[in-house]
Amino acid sequence: xxxxxxxxxxxxxxxxxxxxxxxxxxxxxxxxxxxxxxxxxxxxxxxxxxxxxxxxxxxxxxxxxxxxxxxxxxxxxxxxxxxxxxxxxxxxxxxxxxxxxxxxxxxxxxxxxxxxxxxxxxxxxxxxxxxxxxxxxxxxxxxxxxxxxxxxxxxxxxxxxxxxxxxxxxxxxxxxxxxxxxxxxxxxxxxxxxxxxxxxxxxxxxxxxxxxxxxxxxxxxxxxxxxxxxxxxxxxxxxxxxxxxxxxxxxxxxxxxxxxxxxxxxxxxxxxxxxxxxxxxxxxxxxxxxxxxxxxxxxxxxxxxxxxxxxxxxxxxxxxxxxxxxxxxxxxxxxxxxxxxxxxxxxxxxxxxxxxxxxxxxxxxxxxxxxxxxxxxxxxxxxxxxxxxxxxxxxxxxxxxxxxxxxxxxxxxxxxxxxx
Amino acid sequence: xxxxxxxxxxxxxxxxxxxxxxxxxxxxxxxxxxxxxxxxxxxxxxxxxxxxxxxxxxxxxxxxxxxxxxxxxxxxxxxxxxxxxxxxxxxxxxxxxxxxxxxxxxxxxxxxxxxxxxxxxxxxxxxxxxxxxxxxxxxxxxxxxxxxxxxx
Numbered sequence: 066x067x068x069x070x071x072x073x074x075x076x077x078x079x080x081x082x083x084x085x086x087x088x089x090x091x092x093x094x095x096x097x098x099x100x101x102x103x104x105x106x107x108x109x110x111x112x113x114x115x116x117x118x119x120x121x122x123x124x125x126x127x128x129x130x131x132x133x134x135x136x137x138x139x140x141x142x143x144x145x146x147x148x149x150x151x152x153x154x155x156x157x158x159x160x161x162x163x164x165x166x167x168x169x170x171x172x173x174x175x176x177x178x179x180x181x182x183x184x185x186x187x188x189x190x191x192x193x194x195x196x197x198x199x200x201x202x203x204x205x206x207x208x209x210x211x212x213x214x215x216x217x218x219x220x221x222x223x224x225x226x227x228x229x230x231x232x233x234x235x236x237x238x239x240x241x242x243x244x245x246x247x248x249x250x251x252x253x254x255x256x257x258x259x260x261x262x263x264x265x266x267x268x269x270x271x272x273x274x275x276x277x278x279x280x281x282x283x284x285x286x287x288x289x290x291x292x293x294x295x296x297x298x299x300x301x302x303x304x305x306x307x308x309x310x311x312x313x314x315x316x317x318x319x320x321x322x323x324x325x326x327x328x329x330x331x332x333x334x335x336x337x338x339x340x341x342x343x344x345x346x347x348x349x350x351x352x353x354x355x356x357x358x359x360x361x362x363x364x365x366x367x368x369x370x371x372x373x374x375x376x377x378x379x380x381x382x383x384x385x386x387x388x389x390x391x392x393x394x395x396x397x398x399x400x401x402x403x404x405x406x407x408x409x410x411x412x413x414x415x416x417x418x419x420x421x422x423x424x425x426x427x428x429x430x431x432x433x434x435x436x437x438x439x440x441x442x443x444x445x446x447x448x449x450x451x452x453x454x455x456x457x458x459x460x461x462x463x464x465x466x467x468x469x470x471x472x473x474x475x476x477x478x479x480x481x482x483x484x485x
Numbered sequence: 486x487x488x489x490x491x492x493x494x495x496x497x498x499x500x501x502x503x504x505x506x507x508x509x510x511x512x513x514x515x516x517x518x519x520x521x522x523x524x525x526x527x528x529x530x531x532x533x534x535x536x537x538x539x540x541x542x543x544x545x546x547x548x549x550x551x552x553x554x555x556x557x558x559x560x561x562x563x564x565x566x567x568x569x570x571x572x573x574x575x576x577x578x579x580x581x582x583x584x585x586x587x588x589x590x591x592x593x594x595x596x597x598x599x600x601x602x603x604x605x606x607x608x609x610x611x612x613x614x615x616x617x618x619x620x621x622x623x624x625x626x627x628x629x630x631x632x633x634x635x636x637x
Binding site: 098420421422423424427428431438439440444447453454482483484 | 488489490492493498501502523524525526527547548549550551553609611612615
């Protein structure tokens with residue numbers, strides 16, 4: 066086992082009691098393969114604080130009922146909790162109205178909703194949709210499907226070798242046929258923070274609406290949809306310390322009003338006859354069927370938890386971890402970081418010379434270190450950087466400098482075992 | 486660490502570093518592509534089958550140590566075998582990799598020869614696909630399947 070020379074600059078932990086914060090996350094305190102768990106797969110999903118677990122238990126223990134239909138007390142309580150979760154999310158995103166918050170299963174479903182509903186009415190043959198080269202498959206495939214159906218074209222903003230969008234190319238792609246720009250705020254595979262304000266400004270100058278994929282941004286920083294002035298913003302609850310199966314579509318009311326329903330069913334209607342159905346108002350028009358009530362409540366609790374720690378402080382802590390982790394990994398022989406954008410969120414994607422990422426992943430797992438090894442649902446990104454896959458360590462608010470040291474040591478071990 | 490050494494045996498590491506039959510086989514009369522969408526492993530297998538006998542075998546592709554070593558040792562193992570013998574070997578290897586009970590010394594690893602080095606893969610459920618991929622690709626090549634083989 067190699068020893069690590071401690072780099073010069075360890076994160077300043079002043080005022081951030083990470084050990085106390087870790088006590089809030091029961092899943093962190095376990096051993097895997099006889100080693101303490103080092104959970105560095107937060108971009109895939111985050112662990113849940115006890116407060117979220119308790120909120121789910123409390124809901125099912127006390128309030129469980131269907132919403133918006135019962136006259137009985139439990140249904141009223143469930144409805145109140147669900148709608149107050151919606152208002153909590155509205156505040157979190159600084160949306161103008163709770164009507165602009167649509168509960169969905171996750172960011173993927175939110176994008177599919179916009180592609181199906183907005184796309185059905187606003188996109189036609191010869192029209193164009195602009196995405197970027199660093200999108201998650203969830204922000205590629207729905208648009209491809211739409212383009213195929215409508216005879217529209219997908220335009221892709223290229224990235225440079227660091228993983229930054231080439232903004233001149235972006236500006237050139239915006240034209241009279243562009244119907245929508247759909248771009249991520251933070252790349253899941255590379256950690257690139259895109260210049261989303263500028264992206265939105267340039268699109269709006271041409272009256273083109275913008276969908277922001279916030280799945281990787283929402284866990285790491287405060288979001289203000291009114292300040293961004295985005296038309297749509299999507300994120301997943303399970304990446305923001307909330308439950309799986311719940312996510313959010315934010316849409317400007319004026320946009321959502323003009324869009325047809327996504328799915329038909331109960332709750333999204335006002336009146337149904339066999340001749341005609343009158344659809345419900347926003348946001349219920351887009352929420353067919355019984356929703357994930359507990360999930361919405363759990364997500365609101367998770368956002369409370371993050372707000373309690375301070376979103377800016379979370380971002381600052383993770384940034385320090387990122388810098389420290391970058392320094393540690395760059396000191397490991399054979400490591401090449403993939404994604405070195407000027408502004409990055411807490412993602413360390415890398416390859417190790419002579420060792421396939423899948424093998425690195427297995428060896429790290431045996432050292433207790435959980436990372437993702439693969440293409441991260443971003444195969445075009447892998448192709449762009451000429452690698453079949455990467456190892457990705459993605460950080461969360463509860464990670465520690467010591468965990469990054471364990472990661473770097475384990476990477477050295479991988480090189481020793483597979484050898485060069 | 487001992488479990489890891491069980492997985493990454495020297496023979497496997499050696500085949501990873503210096504894969505045998507790692508080339509395009511000119512004049513191959515059977516080919517198939519294998520793909521593991523989970524980790525991006527990709528391989529193309531080339532066979533030359535004459536009179537029901539695998540006269541030559543080779544592969545190309547990108548993959549982890551396990552999949553590369555598996556493909557390397559598989560090609561080395563099936564050259565000169567009849568198609569039905571290769572099929573029988575597939576069955577034995579598959580059983581070794583996926584059965585719950587097999588370990589060196591058990592009946593389940595009988596008849597796999599040097600391929601017994603892959604017995605340790607069974608302890609790593611997420612890696613079984615890597616070892617099996619070349620074998621599924623072999624089967625596809627022998628049966629003349631047109632679609633690439635996927636482990637998903």
